[in-house]
Amino acid sequence: MTKEPSNILCFAPKHNVKKADATGAFQPEAKRFLKRHKTSSDRLVLFDNNKSKTQMQKFITKELSKHIRLDGVFFFCHGYKSGIQCGFSNKTVNSFAKVLVRSSVVWHTVIGLYACDTGRDLDKDRLDDLEEFGGDGGFADELRDALCRNGGIYCRVDAHTSAGHTSRNPNIRRFEGNGSKVGGVGGHYIIPFRSKLWKQWRKALKSVMRFDFPFMGDNEIIKCVGKIKA
Numbered sequence: 001m002t003k004e005p006s007n008i009l010c011f012a013p014k015h016n017v018k019k020a021d022a023t024g025a026f027q028p029e030a031k032r033f034l035k036r037h038k039t040s041s042d043r044l045v046l047f048d049n050n051k052s053k054t055q056m057q058k059f060i061t062k063e064l065s066k067h068i069r070l071d072g073v074f075f076f077c078h079g080y081k082s083g084i085q086c087g088f089s090n091k092t093v094n095s096f097a098k099v100l101v102r103s104s105v106v107w108h109t110v111i112g113l114y115a116c117d118t119g120r121d122l123d124k125d126r127l128d129d130l131e132e133f134g135g136d137g138g139f140a141d142e143l144r145d146a147l148c149r150n151g152g153i154y155c156r157v158d159a160h161t162s163a164g165h166t167s168r169n170p171n172i173r174r175f176e177g178n179g180s181k182v183g184g185v186g187g188h189y190i191i192p193f194r195s196k197l198w199k200q201w202r203k204a205l206k207s208v209m210r211f212d213f214p215f216m217g218d219n220e221i222i223k224c225v226g227k228i229k230a
Contacts, residue, residue: 005037005071005110005215009103011060012076013049013085022049026076029114029167033074036211047086049077056087061095064103072110072214073100076166079115079159081122081138090142097146109152112214113140114166119159119173119187129161130193135173136186144175145183153177158190158214167210170202174218190221197222199230 010033012026030044045063047056064073075084083089088096100109113119120129122137135141140159147155155177162171175187190213191201204210204225213221 005039007067007070008034008037008039008043008072008074009064009067009070010034010044010074010076011063011086012044012046013078014046015049017049017078021078025166026114030074030076033076033167033211036208049085053087053089057092057096060086060088061099064099067103069106070104072112073104074112074114074214076114079113079118079139081117081120083139084113084115084118090137090139093139093142094146094149097143097150097152101147101150101152104152107152107154109147109155110214111143111147111155111157113143113157113159116160116163116166116169119161119171119175121186126162130171132189132192132194134186135159135161135175140173140175141183141186144177144187148177148180148183153179153181156214157187159187161189168205170198170205172213190218191225197225200225200228203230204228 010030012030013022016022031041034041034043047059077085118139119135120138121135128134140157144157157175158172160169160171161173172190173187174190191197
């Protein structure tokens with residue numbers, strides 16, 4: 001990894017919605033993420049997903065406000081093309097970004113959305129969400145833009161563009177600030193499904209690589225994946 005993170009925070013839902021989604025996927029993977037980065041399990045914050053969106057937003061904001069200089073914030077939960085399970089959406093993304101920037105390392109904010117569909121655009125067409133570049137207007141894109149507007153100009157938001165496993169889904173777009181004060185237009189796949197490395201990428205995400213890549217640059221990821229036997 002480019003830098004071993006030392007101060008991270010994870011969020012996951014408290015209650016199951018679909019079978020054992022919270023207790024069988026989101027919470028265990030968040031705990032594995034923290035263990036991989038040698039971080040105490042008390043850095044996993046469970047939000048009450050039986051509460052209203054407004055109540056969940058207030059809870060997340062309060063928890064984030066307890067921290068400064070976080071290396072990264074990660075959400076293991078359900079996602080949608082215009083929001084995430086803990087209550088934030090495109091309509092409230094600016095207030096979300098403000099607290100994320102205040103709680104994170106100055107300039108550079110790493111956000112991992114281990115959540116379905118958050119890297120999509122807003123239309124109904126799913127085929128274009130498999131294109132290497134895209135996602136403009138979706139939640140991850142709007143979050144990146146809001147982070148930039150609020151000072152997180154070198155932010156990084158990684159998000160899934162399809163439904164799938166919370167941490168093993170290979171359809172991942174990366175939305176970066178790149179020093180902009182206004183954001184950008186969409187994001188790019190770290191490794192697109194048409195890539196010769198696609199099989200290796202899918203295999204890599206069955207290993208601890210699924211927890212490491214948010215802190216790695218594209219070239220570093222590609223180099224590591226290229227060493228894996230398909």
